[in-house]
Amino acid sequence: MARVVRFHEHGGPEVLRIEDHDVAGAGTGEVQIRVKALGLNRAEALLRSGRYIETPTLPSGLGLEAAGVIETIGGGVDGFAPGDAVSIIPPISMVRWPAYGELVTVPAAQVVKHPPSLNWEAAAAVWMQYLTAYGALIDIAKLGRQDLVVITAASSSVGLAAIQIANLVGATAIAVTRTSAKKQALFDFGAAHVIASAEEDLEARLKEIAGPQGIHVVFDPIGGPIFEPLTAAMSHGGILIEYGGLSPEPTPFPLFAVLSKTLTLRGYLVHEIIGNPQRLEAAKAFILDGLTSGSLQPVIARTFPFEQIVEAHRYLETNEQFGKIVVTI
Incomplete structure (x- = not known):
């Protein structure tokens, strides 16, 4: 069991609930990650309110970006090991692979070892x-x-x-x-x-x-x-x-x-980029080079603790932020 964020009805930030939930283990081609920080995106507010390009079956999880430590790896996964510090490239479906939780399971193809110069908050604010x-x-x-x-x-x-x-x-x-x-x-x-x-x-x-x-x-x-x-x-x-x-x-x-x-x-x-392996590899190389050189530096507008996910979504919808909103666990 792990704490995850789900919603049972569409609506404002107040519909988000923190619940104890069984998280599926890492299957073939997947890794399980102990999350340290989440990056918030407007797409998550749209999914929550029922206005996103993806229609979830309720109750639903949500979330596109996270950073943390690999807990376990599934079969057929190479290049990663438990204990690796990684960040998540947004998956095609956040309903299938939601990121808002203490423990998440995602395809290994969507996982990157980020530069060690990034702290958890910055690493969760990179890929989207x-x-x-x-x-x-x-x-x-x-x-x-x-x-x-x-x-x-x-x-x-x-x-x-x-x-x-x-x-x-x-x-x-x-x-x-x-x-x-x-x-x-x-x-x-x-x-x-x-x-x-x-x-x-x-x-x-x-x-x-x-x-x-x-x-x-x-x-x-x-x-x-x-x-x-x-x-x-x-x-x-x-x-x-x-x-x-x-x-x-x-x-x-x-x-x-x-x-x-x-x-x-x-x-x-x-x-378009995430779903095309060749274009994604070129994008990752460009972005990782920029992060390593310091030419690309994520800007954190404000950080909230996991327990304040509702308040974090309220702040997201004010449009007052300068940069990324991050939630830490």
Whole structure:
């Protein structure tokens, strides 16, 4: 038996319960991990509230990221041993392999020995943010030196990862945040330009920054009315990568901008990278190199103890955080 987090009905953070539960042992190709820290993601709040791409059978566990120590290994697993310090790459299904618990069982293919320089909190905050940003910016958009990239929701963990990756490859990061409250923090973090979209004319500021060159890449989890000013400032042949739908408002299709500039509007899920062994290995190599060199450094917004998982989810939904929310066990 181990303590795990489950929910028996969809709803707000208050539906999360800590329960004693039997955790399946490591089967063929799996490892069992004694968890030290969890990384929280918006996808978990969506699953909990019944708005995620995956529909669970209730009661359900949840969670995509964790770091800890290998307890046992199943048959056919090579390269790992009990006692190894590891972190979890988000699985395709968090319903099948939930991470919120003291003891979790996951496919060995989703487990990485992280650099020893990372503490448990940082190790639990790596893979979702960096894989998401890498897959969009490097794998798909081929972002490179002198490219301009707009990063909306820039103070989220994925937004901050995107700023670091843009700087690592020599691109210019233009961070978009809603108000000026986090503006200086984004400058301090490495954004070349920061725009407060609720206080400034987004299209005018983007055109002022980009000039005739235009914006080559847009990385956006919001959608909604922001599509029009974003595409209006893009370059000929530019690409907008959409990885979320946070806006409650309809998303217009910017027909004339798309036609006149031959733009690509590309939906994207990190599962594209996670589900492809070759692309995943390339991503892991890029991210581990960045972590080892210090070019990529996870930012922890706030840490909660396991017993305060409900409070941690409430904080997740305030959108006040700068970086990743982590829960320690």
